[in-house]
Every structure is written in C-alpha cells, then in structure tokens.
Amino acid sequence: MNIRERLVGALLRVYPFEWRREYGSELMELLLSRPLSAGICADVLWNGVRQRVRSLDPSTVLGLGMMLAVLAGLAWNIIAPRPYGEGWTGLLVPSSKTLPTIDVRPLNSELYLLFLRGTGCWRQLRRGGRPSRSGLAAMRICFIASIPIMVAGLLMLFGVMEVTVAGPGDTLTTFHEHGLTYTYYSRDHHSPAPLSILVAPLFRLPESWLWGTLGGSLGQWILRIFRNWLPT
Numbered sequence: 001m002n003i004r005e006r007l008v009g010a011l012l013r014v015y016p017f018e019w020r021r022e023y024g025s026e027l028m029e030l031l032l033s034r035p036l037s038a039g040i041c042a043d044v045l046w047n048g049v050r051q052r053v054r055s056l057d058p059s060t061v062l063g064l065g066m067m068l069a070v071l072a073g074l075a076w077n078i079i080a081p082r083p084y085g086e087g088w089t090g091l092l093v094p095s096s097k098t099l100p101t102i103d104v105r106p107l108n109s110e111l112y113l114l115f116l117r118g119t120g121c122w123r124q125l126r127r128g129g130r131p132s133r134s135g136l137a138a139m140r141i142c143f144i145a146s147i148p149i150m151v152a153g154l155l156m157l158f159g160v161m162e163v164t165v166a167g168p169g170d171t172l173t174t175f176h177e178h179g180l181t182y183t184y185y186s187r188d189h190h191s192p193a194p195l196s197i198l199v200a201p202l203f204r205l206p207e208s209w210l211w212g213t214l215g216g217s218l219g220q221w222i223l224r225i226f227r228n229w230l231p232t
Contacts, residue, residue: 011045014052071148073106084169085185094190102196104204116141116142122219124216125223162179163184165186167185
C-alpha cells in the first residue's frame with residue numbers, strides 16, 4: 001500500500017462504519033482516480049465529521065451537552081471558586097450515605113432525574129423497543145456527563161491536581177494563587193479521598209438506568225394509549 005492509498009484510507013476512517021460499508025468503496029475509487037489537493041482533503045474531512053455527528057445516538061449528544069456543563073463547573077471551580085454555599089461550582093458534596101461517600105451534585109438534583117425520565121420517554125416514543133433500552137440510554141448520558149469528574153479523580157490520585165477544603169467563612173484563592181487545585185466544600189473540613197471522587201459517578205449509573213427505564217415505560221404507555229385511540 002503506497003502513501004496515497006494510506007492517506008485515502010485515513011480520510012475514510014473519519015466516516016462512520018455504516019456509511020463506509022455502503023459508500024466507502026465508491027469514495028475510495030473516486031479519490032484514488034483524481035489528484036488529492038488540500039481543498040479536496042478538507043472537504044472529505046468536513047463531510048466525514050458531519051456524517052459522524054449525524055450518526056451519533058441522541059443519548060450521546062445529550063450526554064456530551066451535560067458533560068460540557070459539568071466541565072464548565074469544574075473549570076470555574078479551579079479558576080475562581082465561590083465562597084462556601086454560594087454559586088454552582090461545588091460539584092462534589094459529602095454524602096449522607098455509606099456508599100458513595102461523595103455525591104456529584106449535578107447528577108443528584110431533581111431536575112437531572114426529571115431530565116433522565118424525559119429522555120427515556122422521548123427515546124421510547126422515537127424508537128420503541130423495551131423500556132430497558134431507554135434505561136441504557138440514560139446510563140450512557142450519566143457516564144458521559146461524569147467523565148470530567150472521573151478525570152479529575154484520576155489527576156488527584158496521581159498527584160497532578162491538588163484538593164483544598166473550604167468551609168463556612170473561609171477565604172478562597174484563585175487559580176493564579178493555587179494552580180491546578182480543586183476546592184472541595186465541607187462544613188467540617190473533611191478532605192475527600194481521590195479514589196472516592198473517581199468512583200462516585202459510577203454509583204449513579206444504576207439509578208440512571210432505573211429513571212430512564214421508568215421514562216421508557218411512560219413512553220410505552222403513551223404509545224399504547226395513542227394506538228387505542230386510532231380508528232381500526
């Protein structure tokens with residue numbers, strides 16, 4: 001395989017597998033039969049990215065949106081944390097449960113649980129199938145949204161990111177003063193274990209499946225009622 005064939009093969013890799021299976025051979029023949037300019041390569045890449053985005057599962061897109069929101073909160077906590085009890089940068093809070101010992105606040109809110117139920121219902125209305133598939137879609141959203149927290153836990157575990165504990169009335173510093181440091185809010189100044197931060201989002205997955213499945217069951221019920229109303 002020469003360099004030209006390797007380049008065309010790399011360009012085709014940008015496209016989703018289903019698209020390559022149906023149209024890949026035609027596009028490869030077309031690209032190998034004409035000169036490859038920078039403009040043609042850019043156009044192929046752009047269309048490949050578009051096809052890749054279009055092929056994404058809706059739950060993946062929603063999960064990425066949630067992930068960006070969590071990432072923004074994490075970044076703002078590191079750059080300019082708010083005082084104890086103020087703002088939305090306190091992503092991690094002590095848990096009242098034995099496991100996990102830390103709660104990821106955005107993934108534990110009533111609004112988020114309602115969002116999972118709505119997503120499960122929407123997925124069921126669009127695609128049908130068993131409600132448990134809506135639960136799997138909700139788990140995917142939860143896992144993708146949790147990636148920034150789990151990465152932060154890994155960085156803390158390996159000593160790349162520091163943790164400072166802030167309680168009521170404490171004076172906080174900014175990124176310019178403390179560097180790559182996460183501010184953990186605790187009334188009794190209890191310092192969290194990095195491993196607890198790493199695994200805390202994983203404890204939300206079963207609950208996410210449950211709420212997604214309940215939403216799927218609601219969607220299934222709506223479909224059943226709608227079909228009964230249709231004239232036979």
